[in-house]
Amino acid sequence: xxxxxxxxxxxxxxxxASAVSFELAAGEMRCVGEMMLPKSLLTGDWHISTSSGxxxxxxxxxxxxxxxxxxxxxxGIMYENKEPxxxxxxxxxxxGMHQVCIRNNVDAPRHATLHVKTxxxxxxxxxxxxxxxxxxxxxxxxxxxxxxxxxxxEMNYMRSRSDLMQSTDASxxxxxxxxxxxxxxxxxxxxxxxIHYLKRYFQQKKII
Numbered sequence: 001x002x003x004x005x006x007x008x009x010x011x012x013x014x015x016x017a018s019a020v021s022f023e024l025a026a027g028e029m030r031c032v033g034e035m036m037l038p039k040s041l042l043t044g045d046w047h048i049s050t051s052s053g054x055x056x057x058x059x060x061x062x063x064x065x066x067x068x069x070x071x072x073x074x075x076g077i078m079y080e081n082k083e084p085x086x087x088x089x090x091x092x093x094x095x096g097m098h099q100v101c102i103r104n105n106v107d108a109p110r111h112a113t114l115h116v117k118t119x120x121x122x123x124x125x126x127x128x129x130x131x132x133x134x135x136x137x138x139x140x141x142x143x144x145x146x147x148x149x150x151x152x153x154e155m156n157y158m159r160s161r162s163d164l165m166q167s168t169d170a171s172x173x174x175x176x177x178x179x180x181x182x183x184x185x186x187x188x189x190x191x192x193x194x195i196h197y198l199k200r201y202f203q204q205k206k207i208i
Contacts, residue, residue, distance in 0.1 A: 021113045024048075024060075024104035031065070031101040032116055036092035041119035041139045044100060048084040049111045058082045060110060061103040067096030089139075119143045 022030055034042060048060050062081045069076025078090045078098075082105075092098060104110045119139040 019113070019115045021111070024102065024110040024112050026104060026107045026109065029101055029103040030112070031099040032114055033097045033099050034116060034118055035096070036098045036118065037095050038092055040092045041089065041142075042092060042098055042100075042116070043087070043089045043119070043139060044114060044116040045087050046085060046100075046102060046115070047113045048102070049113075050108065057084065059104070059106045060084060060112075061105055062086070062088070063101045063103075064088060064090050065099040065101060066092070067094055067098065069099070 020032055024030060036042060042064070046062055060082065062079075062083075063077050064079040066076050066078050079088050081088065088100075090098075100114060100116055102112050102114065119142060
């Protein structure tokens with residue numbers, strides 16, 4: 001039967017986690033796409049089931065394709081497994097669309113469930129990827145550490161802005177105070193001069 005390729009593109013989010021379920025017809029392949037940056041981590045789990053609940057090894061092919069797969073299918077496969085369920089972990093070597101694909105190799109329909117997670121850009125996950133289940137925890141810790149660093153930097157920036165604004169406000173208030181004092185003194189001088197002027201005027205007119 002003809003292989004039908006359906007790509008489900010998930011919005012790019014460096015902290016995304018998606019779960020999709022779909023039916024695989026005989027000979028059909030479906031893929032979930034994730035936009036990745038270099039050194040970003042892509043992990044996930046898959047599970048294949050049938051109406052009878054029986055699945056065998058080799059009945060499906062699960063692969064992770066890099067963006068180079070379209071030009072070089074042989075070297076564009078980053079991960080491959082033919083078990084009906086499992087866990088995968090790959091580190092992106094280039095930016096672009098990475099696809100997690102499941103192909104039904106038998107003539108009977110299959111139900112597939114796929115969980116895909118991406119981590120924030122990290123320095124090196126080559127060691128983490130050696131142990132599939134441990135890497136998910138370590139990758140999450142890396143993500144949390146980078147998030148904490150980002151929050152700390154934002155807090156420092158906001159604190160520096162607040163200190164600058166407070167300093168500016170204090171300086172402005174000081175200047176306004178001196179302006180008000182100068183205006184008050186000016187009004188007092190003008191008032192005293194007017195009183196003196198009117199008193200001399202009335203004395204000259206012999207009113208008082």
